[in-house]
Amino acid sequence: MKKHLLLGLICGAFVFSCKKNTDYEAIDFGYKYFPNVLATFIDYEVDSISYGTVNDTSHFYLREKVAEEFVDNEGQLATRFERYKRPNLDADWTLTDVWFQKRTTTTAERVEENIRYVRLTFPIKPENNWDGNVYNTEDAWNYRYENIGVSYELNGQTFEKTLRVNQRNNINLIDQEDAWEIYAEGIGLIHKKLTDLTFQNQEIVGVSYEMRVIDYGTE
Numbered sequence: 001m002k003k004h005l006l007l008g009l010i011c012g013a014f015v016f017s018c019k020k021n022t023d024y025e026a027i028d029f030g031y032k033y034f035p036n037v038l039a040t041f042i043d044y045e046v047d048s049i050s051y052g053t054v055n056d057t058s059h060f061y062l063r064e065k066v067a068e069e070f071v072d073n074e075g076q077l078a079t080r081f082e083r084y085k086r087p088n089l090d091a092d093w094t095l096t097d098v099w100f101q102k103r104t105t106t107t108a109e110r111v112e113e114n115i116r117y118v119r120l121t122f123p124i125k126p127e128n129n130w131d132g133n134v135y136n137t138e139d140a141w142n143y144r145y146e147n148i149g150v151s152y153e154l155n156g157q158t159f160e161k162t163l164r165v166n167q168r169n170n171i172n173l174i175d176q177e178d179a180w181e182i183y184a185e186g187i188g189l190i191h192k193k194l195t196d197l198t199f200q201n202q203e204i205v206g207v208s209y210e211m212r213v214i215d216y217g218t219e
Contacts, residue, residue, distance in 0.1 A: 027123060028123070029105075029122045029123040029124065030120070030122055030123055030124030030163075031103060031122065032185045032186050033108075033120060033124065033163060033183040033184070033185055033188070034103050034108040034119070034120055034183065034188055035186060035187070035188055036066060036079055036101060036102070036103045036108075036188075037066060037218075038066050038067075038068070038069060038079070039065075039066065039067075039218050039219050040065070040066050040216070040217070040218050040219075041063055041064065041065040041066070041216065041217060041218070041219055042063070042064050042187065042188060042189065042190075042213055042215075042216045043061060043062070043063050043213070043214050043215040043216065044061065044062045044063075044064075044211040044212060044213055044214065045059075045061055045062075045155075045211075045212050045214050046058075046059070046060050046061065046062050046209070046210065046211050046212075047059050047209070047210050048060075048207065048208070048209045048210075049207065049208045049209075050206075050207050051197060051204045051205055051206050051207065051208070052203070052205050053203070060085050060086065060087055061085065061086050061087075061088070061089065061214075062083060062084070062085055062211065063083070063084040063085075063093055064081055064082070064083050065081060065082050065083075065084070065219065066079050066080075066081045067079070067080050067081055067082045068080045072100075072102065076102055076104060077102065078100055078101065078102035079100065079101055079102065080098060080099075080100055081098075081099055081100070081101060082095055082097075082098055083095070083096055083097040083098070083099060084096065097113075099111055099112050099113075105122065106121060106122050107120065107121055107122065108120035108121075108122070109135070115136045115138070116135040116136050117132050117133065117135075117136070118130060118131070118132050118133075118134055118135065118143070119132065119143075119165065119181070119189075120165065120183070121143075124145060124148060124163065125145070125148075126145055126146075126148060128144065128145050129142055129143060129144040130142075130143050131143070132167055141167050141168050141179070143165055143166065143167050144165070144166050145163055145164070145165060145166075146163070146164040146165075146166055147162070147163060147164045148163045149161050149162075149163065150162060150163075152182055152184065152190070152191075154182075154190060154191055154212055154213060155212055155213070155214055157213070159184040159185075159187070159190060160185070161184065161185040162182055162183060162184045162185070162190070163182070163183050164180055164181070164182050165180060165181045165182075165183070166179075166180050167179040167180055167181065168180075168196075173199070174198060174199055175197070175198055175199075176195055176196075176197040176198075176199075176206075177195065177196050177197075178193070178194075178195045179193065179194045179195070179196070180192075180193055181193075184213075187213070187216050189211075189213075190212075190213040191211065191212055191213065192209075192210065192211040193209070193210045193211075194207070194208070194209045194210075195207075195208045195209075196208075
């Protein structure tokens, strides 16, 4: 009787362990929303307006290409990505910036103009919220997910699985801060909009910026 009981407990533990491992392996953490794969690129159409004493409007095209892997000062695998610009589709690309990014087990991070942002957190869940500026000295911006796994149409293209990251929504008599990003599975960032304006002395100061994907692939 004791032998049968012991055998049953062992079998039960084995089945539970297998089920637990299978369930864990089946979890989709959402890493495909931030692929970070070498030699891949994304092209964007960009509109930017800088507000001040004189308003400056610009329209250009931007390419972000994942160029090289390296181990950062935290001992984690990261990538260097190059940013190219051109004024129109017929012009040659010109290298303008070199930024850095990495995907850990829990975060997707980018270093832009020497400022580090947490763009995504994993696993991706509706209840996630985090300070995108936790690793820099800027004011806290509370990021949160919305519309996870839904299709999204942009520039005549349909992206089957996307998510939206709401980064900022602070509208009052002085400030107009509205920022969000859309990520597509297997591609990465496909649409970004940032409005960061302040009303000072009857003058608008700040920037309005929008990036829309037009192409992506591997070189």
